[in-house]
Amino acid sequence: MLKFQAEMEQEFYKSLAQQSASVPCQACKKETLVPIRLDENNTFNCEHCDVNNAVYIDITTAVTTVPLQKLETIRINESEATRTA
Ligand SMILES: [Zn+2]
Secondary structure (H helix, E strand, C coil): CHHEEEEEEHHHHHHHHHHHEEECCCCCCEEEEECCCCHHHEEEEEECCCCEECCCCCCCCCCCCCCCCCCCHHHHHHHHHHHHH
Protein backbone atom coordinates (compact mmCIF):
# COMPACT_ATOMS: atom_id res chain seq x y z
CA MET A 1 0.00 0.00 0.00
CA LEU A 2 2.79 2.39 0.95
CA LYS A 3 4.77 1.37 -2.13
CA PHE A 4 1.76 2.11 -4.35
CA GLN A 5 1.44 5.59 -2.81
CA ALA A 6 5.15 6.27 -3.43
CA GLU A 7 4.76 5.20 -7.06
CA MET A 8 1.74 7.48 -7.46
CA GLU A 9 3.72 10.39 -6.05
CA GLN A 10 6.60 9.63 -8.38
CA GLU A 11 4.23 9.63 -11.38
CA PHE A 12 2.71 12.92 -10.22
CA TYR A 13 6.09 14.66 -10.00
CA LYS A 14 7.14 13.16 -13.34
CA SER A 15 4.05 14.54 -15.09
CA LEU A 16 4.51 17.87 -13.31
CA ALA A 17 8.07 18.11 -14.62
CA GLN A 18 6.82 17.53 -18.17
CA GLN A 19 4.18 20.25 -17.99
CA SER A 20 5.68 22.94 -15.80
CA ALA A 21 8.31 25.65 -15.93
CA SER A 22 10.27 27.69 -13.44
CA VAL A 23 9.29 31.30 -14.20
CA PRO A 24 10.24 34.60 -12.57
CA CYS A 25 7.64 36.66 -10.71
CA GLN A 26 7.39 40.11 -12.33
CA ALA A 27 7.03 41.80 -8.93
CA CYS A 28 9.85 40.25 -6.85
CA LYS A 29 11.82 38.48 -9.67
CA LYS A 30 12.01 35.21 -7.68
CA GLU A 31 11.42 31.93 -9.53
CA THR A 32 8.33 29.80 -8.99
CA LEU A 33 7.59 26.39 -10.51
CA VAL A 34 4.18 26.65 -12.21
CA PRO A 35 2.15 24.16 -14.25
CA ILE A 36 1.84 25.23 -17.92
CA ARG A 37 -1.17 24.39 -20.08
CA LEU A 38 -1.51 25.12 -23.78
CA ASP A 39 -5.30 24.95 -23.79
CA GLU A 40 -6.01 27.75 -21.29
CA ASN A 41 -4.63 31.00 -19.84
CA ASN A 42 -1.89 30.42 -17.28
CA THR A 43 -1.69 32.50 -14.11
CA PHE A 44 -0.07 31.90 -10.75
CA ASN A 45 0.22 33.54 -7.35
CA CYS A 46 3.88 34.08 -6.47
CA GLU A 47 4.82 31.84 -3.54
CA HIS A 48 7.25 34.50 -2.30
CA CYS A 49 5.22 37.75 -2.44
CA ASP A 50 1.70 36.49 -3.34
CA VAL A 51 1.36 38.78 -6.40
CA ASN A 52 -0.72 37.31 -9.24
CA ASN A 53 1.23 36.83 -12.50
CA ALA A 54 0.13 35.86 -16.01
CA VAL A 55 2.31 33.46 -18.04
CA TYR A 56 2.63 34.16 -21.77
CA ILE A 57 3.93 31.39 -24.01
CA ASP A 58 5.93 32.37 -27.10
CA ILE A 59 6.61 29.37 -29.33
CA THR A 60 9.27 29.74 -32.03
CA THR A 61 10.92 27.32 -34.43
CA ALA A 62 14.48 26.81 -35.70
CA VAL A 63 16.03 24.59 -38.35
CA THR A 64 18.20 21.94 -36.74
CA THR A 65 21.69 21.49 -38.16
CA VAL A 66 23.96 18.45 -38.44
CA PRO A 67 27.71 18.92 -37.80
CA LEU A 68 30.01 18.25 -40.79
CA GLN A 69 31.56 14.78 -40.72
CA LYS A 70 34.59 15.61 -42.90
CA LEU A 71 36.95 18.51 -42.31
CA GLU A 72 37.44 19.69 -45.91
CA THR A 73 39.53 22.70 -44.82
CA ILE A 74 42.39 20.48 -43.61
CA ARG A 75 42.75 18.92 -47.07
CA ILE A 76 42.80 22.36 -48.75
CA ASN A 77 45.57 23.56 -46.40
CA GLU A 78 47.64 20.41 -47.13
CA SER A 79 47.47 20.93 -50.92
CA GLU A 80 48.46 24.61 -50.47
CA ALA A 81 51.42 23.53 -48.34
CA THR A 82 52.68 21.11 -51.00
CA ARG A 83 52.26 23.75 -53.75
CA THR A 84 54.47 26.34 -51.98
CA ALA A 85 57.13 23.74 -51.04
ZN1 LIG B 1 6.83 37.53 -6.26
